[in-house]
Amino acid sequence: MLEIKNLHVKLEDEDKVILKGVNLTVEAGKVHAIMGPNGSGKSTLSYVLSGRGGYVVTDGSATMDGHELLGMEPEERAAAGLFLAFQYPVEIPGVGNMTFLRTALNAQRKARGEDEISAGDFLKLVREKAKALKIDADMMKRPVNVGFSGGEKKRNEILQMAILEPKMCILDETDSGLDVDALKLVSDGVNALRDAGRSFLVITHYQRLLDHITPDVVHIMANGRIVKTGGPELALEVEKNGYADLLDAEAV
Amino acid sequence: MAEAKPKDDRTAARLAGLSFANEGWQAPARGDALARLTAMGVPGRRDEYWRYTDPASFNAPEAMAASTAGDGDDRPVFEGIDRLKLVFVDGVFDAAASDPLALDHVEISLLGAAQSDIHWARDLYGVLEARGQVPVKRPFAALGTAFATEGVLLRVTGAVPKPVALIYIHRAETSDAILHHCIRVEPGAEVTILESGPAAARLTKVMEVDVAEGGRFHHIRAQGPDHERRACTHIFARVAGKGLFKSFTLTANGVMTRNEAVIELVGDDAVAHVAGAAVGDGRFHHDDTVFVTHQGQACESRQVFKKVLKNGATGVFQGKILVKPGAQKTDGYQISQSLLLDDDSVFLAKPELEIYADDVKCSHGSTSGAIDETALFYLRSRGVPLKAAQSLLVLAFLAEAIQEIENEEIAEDIQQLLEAWLARHEH
Numbered sequence A: 001m002l003e004i005k006n007l008h009v010k011l012e013d014e015d016k017v018i019l020k021g022v023n024l025t026v027e028a029g030k031v032h033a034i035m036g037p038n039g040s041g042k043s044t045l046s047y048v049l050s051g052r053g054g055y056v057v058t059d060g061s062a063t064m065d066g067h068e069l070l071g072m073e074p075e076e077r078a079a080a081g082l083f084l085a086f087q088y089p090v091e092i093p094g095v096g097n098m099t100f101l102r103t104a105l106n107a108q109r110k111a112r113g114e115d116e117i118s119a120g121d122f123l124k125l126v127r128e129k130a131k132a133l134k135i136d137a138d139m140m141k142r143p144v145n146v147g148f149s150g151g152e153k154k155r156n157e158i159l160q161m162a163i164l165e166p167k168m169c170i171l172d173e174t175d176s177g178l179d180v181d182a183l184k185l186v187s188d189g190v191n192a193l194r195d196a197g198r199s200f201l202v203i204t205h206y207q208r209l210l211d212h213i214t215p216d217v218v219h220i221m222a223n224g225r226i227v228k229t230g231g232p233e234l235a236l237e238v239e240k241n242g243y244a245d246l247l248d249a250e251a252v
Numbered sequence B: 001m002a003e004a005k006p007k008d009d010r011t012a013a014r015l016a017g018l019s020f021a022n023e024g025w026q027a028p029a030r031g032d033a034l035a036r037l038t039a040m041g042v043p044g045r046r047d048e049y050w051r052y053t054d055p056a057s058f059n060a061p062e063a064m065a066a067s068t069a070g071d072g073d074d075r076p077v078f079e080g081i082d083r084l085k086l087v088f089v090d091g092v093f094d095a096a097a098s099d100p101l102a103l104d105h106v107e108i109s110l111l112g113a114a115q116s117d118i119h120w121a122r123d124l125y126g127v128l129e130a131r132g133q134v135p136v137k138r139p140f141a142a143l144g145t146a147f148a149t150e151g152v153l154l155r156v157t158g159a160v161p162k163p164v165a166l167i168y169i170h171r172a173e174t175s176d177a178i179l180h181h182c183i184r185v186e187p188g189a190e191v192t193i194l195e196s197g198p199a200a201a202r203l204t205k206v207m208e209v210d211v212a213e214g215g216r217f218h219h220i221r222a223q224g225p226d227h228e229r230r231a232c233t234h235i236f237a238r239v240a241g242k243g244l245f246k247s248f249t250l251t252a253n254g255v256m257t258r259n260e261a262v263i264e265l266v267g268d269d270a271v272a273h274v275a276g277a278a279v280g281d282g283r284f285h286h287d288d289t290v291f292v293t294h295q296g297q298a299c300e301s302r303q304v305f306k307k308v309l310k311n312g313a314t315g316v317f318q319g320k321i322l323v324k325p326g327a328q329k330t331d332g333y334q335i336s337q338s339l340l341l342d343d344d345s346v347f348l349a350k351p352e353l354e355i356y357a358d359d360v361k362c363s364h365g366s367t368s369g370a371i372d373e374t375a376l377f378y379l380r381s382r383g384v385p386l387k388a389a390q391s392l393l394v395l396a397f398l399a400e401a402i403q404e405i406e407n408e409e410i411a412e413d414i415q416q417l418l419e420a421w422l423a424r425h426e427h
């Protein structure tokens, strides 16, 4: 599904190298987790994959289903099935949440040569998905993320994901700022989307999200590289001993 | 920069090209206005409220030729809205193109035709304009009172069932129109006035609006879409207790537009909202000069002005809230913002507050900025193509001004016009 090879990325405006040769393959239907200390480059990886400006890829490649992602516009990547749940969802005053969702869904459908969804079907779809995430109708009427609490913003990201039905989902610290109940809602939302054709890359700082969304593979990222890869037990090890031990061991 | 000619010479040159028709019931008001104009003279760049806008083309004895071409595929404004149509071609009333002057709860006459004395109009014509000359001079408004021979006189006596639409058609390349409208909204009456179209190569206009106790006045105007037209317009409003005055203007294109609004809240619990959305691409200079005076107690005023500028377009906002002594519990709000779509465009703002009462709530803000790249990326990451995402953000920027239009059907029409303009001017 997603294949990242030797990815090197620096900032556009400064001579600061952030990703220093990331290699990662996520197979169809699998859930991979990336853990790592703050500043290790996790968010940068998610932004570069989804096409945010401000970064320069100096080496390497990233493909989705064999198609090179890095030359595509962000909207093309989205239409091809890539989705990023933002660590910090963006507030857009003046753009209604419903308008935003419908515009996005129809743009993706159009890009794929499909018909627009009818107003009635769209409403039904949103109602159903919003209900599962306990997002009330009032939130849908408000401007995108404006006045939403931290937890509401994260649930709104998952709602977008549920409606757009991407095949490669990247979740960047979706668990941060969530209380136990919200964490459960979000995890249930993600789990409901798991299927053989859909893959996940779950970026998190803490083991607790992985109690709810069981990963197939866990990677540890440090200083712009994947330094260790293992099964779910790796996350438990981080939880118990912190990153320091792991990273020290690697350095040896 | 030295002024090209002394003020007196410029004023004399401007007046030389005009014919002064001093007859009928307006004669005294016209004479007074001419005296006011001669005394203050036409403006120069050194005048405090003309620093950002060059008055040269308004001062010129003749209108500069202006092509009547719009953007090509733009459709008429307010087309689908049921309204009483009053059509002016190059500033001259066109009876054949207009609806009969009959509508429930409103007396309609024409400035040119009303030879007999219309008492209410005599008490209004030039009166609010004259009041509005202090403390800021408005020479072109005095010119409008002195020289206009065309315009409508509306006396609103109840809830008018549909909007009265003033439709301005620009046909001759060098037409120079002067219009003066008077509207009196009697106690508890309500009317919506629509204005649309470019009027002439050059338009000088005055609209005086007198809202009596509990009266409600709604004004929605669409200026454009010709590119080369020039317009200097003025609205003078006086709002009595519990009265409502709401005015919204959409301006699309136009090489030189100055819209002045002078509003006095004279009674208690009165409301005045004045808003504008202006979109300009290239040779575009748009100036909103607004003065709101709070005299009554517990009045609310809002000024909401948004400008989208690209390819070297210029936007100007000069807005003032004056709270007079005794105008306690005033609620005043003013926001002026520009969205600069490139580095060549400029926004010049002069927000002012002058407050002589202690128990008031007044806020003002002015910002100028580019499209929010983070928001743009967020939209694109969800599959919205770049241009559509930019348009969404531009419309979002303008939304606060559009929301000032109460009538949903009219708001939707304005929204569609803006969307079409943005589609034609995608960057």
Ligand SMILES: Nc1ncnc2c1ncn2[C@@H]1O[C@H](COP(=O)(O)OP(=O)(O)O)[C@@H](O)[C@H]1O
Pocket (backbone or CB within 6 Å): A011, A018, A036, A037, A038, A039, A040, A041, A042, A043, A044, A045, A054
């Ligand atoms: N746009 C940027 N400008 C400056 N520094 C940046 C930028 N993006 C990322 N960085 C830096 O790159 C490093 C990795 O950041 P990030 O990818 O956010 O890490 P993580 O998500 O793992 O915490 C940090 O040192 C961060 O400060």
Ligand SMILES: [Mg+2]
Pocket (backbone or CB within 6 Å): A042, A043, A044, A087, A172, A173
């Ligand atoms: Mg991060």
